[in-house]
Each structure stands twice: as structure tokens, then as C-alpha cells.
Amino acid sequence: MLTIGNMVPDFRAETNCGAIDFYDWMEDKWCVLFSHPKDFTPVCTTELGEAARLSAEFERRGAKLIGLSVDGAERHNDWSKDIEKVTGFTPAFPMIADTDLKVSKMFGMLPADAEGSAEERTAADNATVRTVFMIAPDKTVRMAMAYPMSTGRNFAELLRVLDSLQLTANNQVATPVNWQQGDDVFILPSIGDEQAAEMFGSWTSRLPYMRIVPQPKMADAA
Incomplete structure (x- = not known):
């Protein structure tokens, strides 16, 4: 497949x-x-x-x-x-x-x-x-x-997945379990702290690799 x-x-x-x-x-x-x-x-x-x-x-x-x-x-x-x-x-x-x-x-x-x-x-x-x-x-x-x-x-779930895909395609973030539009997101682990600070300013952490920031603004669909 x-x-x-x-x-x-x-x-x-x-x-x-x-x-x-x-x-x-x-x-x-x-x-x-x-x-x-x-x-x-x-x-x-x-x-x-x-x-x-x-x-x-x-x-x-x-x-x-x-x-x-x-x-x-x-x-x-x-x-x-x-x-x-x-x-x-x-x-x-x-x-x-x-x-x-x-x-x-x-x-x-x-x-x-x-x-x-x-x-x-x-x-x-x-x-x-x-x-x-x-x-x-x-x-x-x-x-x-x-x-x-x-x-x-579940087509509501498909819409949720599409929202996540579009958000994460254009921003260096990942969406957590059960994420919905407007919920907080994670900075990608591949982004170092120095670069993350330039991109997002500050963040909160529950674990060293779990850097939490507000959802970036979604780009308008084409």
C-alpha cells in the first residue's frame, strides 16, 4: 500500500x-x-x-x-x-x-x-x-x-486529521493526543532550544522534550 x-x-x-x-x-x-x-x-x-x-x-x-x-x-x-x-x-x-x-x-x-x-x-x-x-x-x-x-x-475525525496535517505542514509543531483546533501544540523535538526561542519566544515544559506552545495561526486555505 x-x-x-x-x-x-x-x-x-x-x-x-x-x-x-x-x-x-x-x-x-x-x-x-x-x-x-x-x-x-x-x-x-x-x-x-x-x-x-x-x-x-x-x-x-x-x-x-x-x-x-x-x-x-x-x-x-x-x-x-x-x-x-x-x-x-x-x-x-x-x-x-x-x-x-x-x-x-x-x-x-x-x-x-x-x-x-x-x-x-x-x-x-x-x-x-x-x-x-x-x-x-x-x-x-x-x-x-x-x-x-x-x-x-468517522468523518469528523478525518477533518481533525486534515486540520493537524495542514497546521504541522506549515509550522514546526506537532499536535498531541485528542488535539482540536485552538489547543496547545508541541515544538518539534528536532528544533533546538535556540532556534525554538527565535521561532516561538517562550514555552512551558512538562518534560525536557515536551515544549508546549499555543497553536500557531492557521494559514488560509488555497
């Missing part, structure tokens, strides 16, 4: 919104790509509705959403009707129709020798296609998190 720090290769894919070239589609934004093993599955239906409900929050952070399922574009469109019926929200973001398994294999969600068409493969065959990738504007993976089919993803 593509892991943190890996470059995501450019690729062309069919979606329910038409064909895309990934780099061109992503532009210089952040990207949250989340995959599904099959259309018309109950957990994924609720997830896509929640993603649609929160889409403005991702957009406000300069992040683009894109889904993926090992089914065709027409099935994606039909599925959207069920998603709207159950959740009240219709996804406006594209969903990759990965019928040939190409993108799933490229991301390492399926083994390179996986065979069978979308029609032949069941959700259980594609159980590992349940991953969220957060991709930075430089096209590197900054987070990869896999979920079992029986456990719905």
Missing part, C-alpha cells in the same frame, strides 16, 4: 462525473481519497452521505474529495439515489469507477495479481479497498488509514 511520504503517481480514471487526469483534477489542493469495496453496501452508503454533508467543510480547508469503488460509473449514479434517500445528501464529488482494479492496485489496496471483473467480484473479495488517503498539494501521501467493512469511518 502507498504509505506516508510516497508520491502518488498520476493516473487517468473514469468517474461518475466523467474521465479525470488525477493531477489536473487535484490542482494544487489537498485531496482526501476514500475507497469502497462495492456499491450498494450499507456502511458505505452512510459514509458517502456524511462526506456529502461535510463537503463544504473540506472545501473550506482547500481539500477536494474523491471516492472510489470497484463498480461502474452508472452504478455509482444509481447508488447516489439511495445515498440521498437514506442520508438526505447527494455526493457532488466524483467517484472513481475502478472496474479494472487499476487504481486499487496502484494504491496497493489490492494485490497486483488480483483478477476478475467488477461484476464477478464481491465486496468480500474487495475487503481491503477500505482506505482513506490524505494527499498533500505536492502529491505525497500524508495519511493512510484502513478500515474493516464492518466499521464506519
Whole structure:
């Protein structure tokens, strides 16, 4: 599987919104790509509705959403009707129709020798296609998190992770456990005290390596 720090290769894919070239589609934004093993599955239906409900929050952070399922574009469109019926929200973001398994294999969600068409493969065959990738504007993976089919993803947590990634990408800090916007942060251990004093002024310490400062101001999203 593509892991943190890996470059995501450019690729062309069919979606329910038409064909895309990934780099061109992503532009210089952040990207949250989340995959599904099959259309018309109950957990994924609720997830896509929640993603649609929160889409403005991702957009406000300069992040683009894109889904993926090992089914065709027409099935994606039909599925959207069920998603709207159950959740009240219709996804406006594209969903990759990965019928040939190409993108799933490229991301390492399926083994390179996986065979069978979308029609032949069941959700259980594609159980590992349940991953969220957060991709930075430089096209590197900054987070990869896999979920079992029986456990719905928490999109509020994904927003929290995205906030942390964007904050720490532009400042020499790390966020502690259960961090939320506005909470204190740590100065990176790799920053020496002299440089830290120039950057942050003063700090409080609970341990020598735990230098605590107020959260720096978040840069406006592109």
C-alpha cells in the first residue's frame, strides 16, 4: 500500500462525473481519497452521505474529495439515489469507477495479481479497498488509514486529521493526543532550544522534550 511520504503517481480514471487526469483534477489542493469495496453496501452508503454533508467543510480547508469503488460509473449514479434517500445528501464529488482494479492496485489496496471483473467480484473479495488517503498539494501521501467493512469511518475525525496535517505542514509543531483546533501544540523535538526561542519566544515544559506552545495561526486555505 502507498504509505506516508510516497508520491502518488498520476493516473487517468473514469468517474461518475466523467474521465479525470488525477493531477489536473487535484490542482494544487489537498485531496482526501476514500475507497469502497462495492456499491450498494450499507456502511458505505452512510459514509458517502456524511462526506456529502461535510463537503463544504473540506472545501473550506482547500481539500477536494474523491471516492472510489470497484463498480461502474452508472452504478455509482444509481447508488447516489439511495445515498440521498437514506442520508438526505447527494455526493457532488466524483467517484472513481475502478472496474479494472487499476487504481486499487496502484494504491496497493489490492494485490497486483488480483483478477476478475467488477461484476464477478464481491465486496468480500474487495475487503481491503477500505482506505482513506490524505494527499498533500505536492502529491505525497500524508495519511493512510484502513478500515474493516464492518466499521464506519468517522468523518469528523478525518477533518481533525486534515486540520493537524495542514497546521504541522506549515509550522514546526506537532499536535498531541485528542488535539482540536485552538489547543496547545508541541515544538518539534528536532528544533533546538535556540532556534525554538527565535521561532516561538517562550514555552512551558512538562518534560525536557515536551515544549508546549499555543497553536500557531492557521494559514488560509488555497
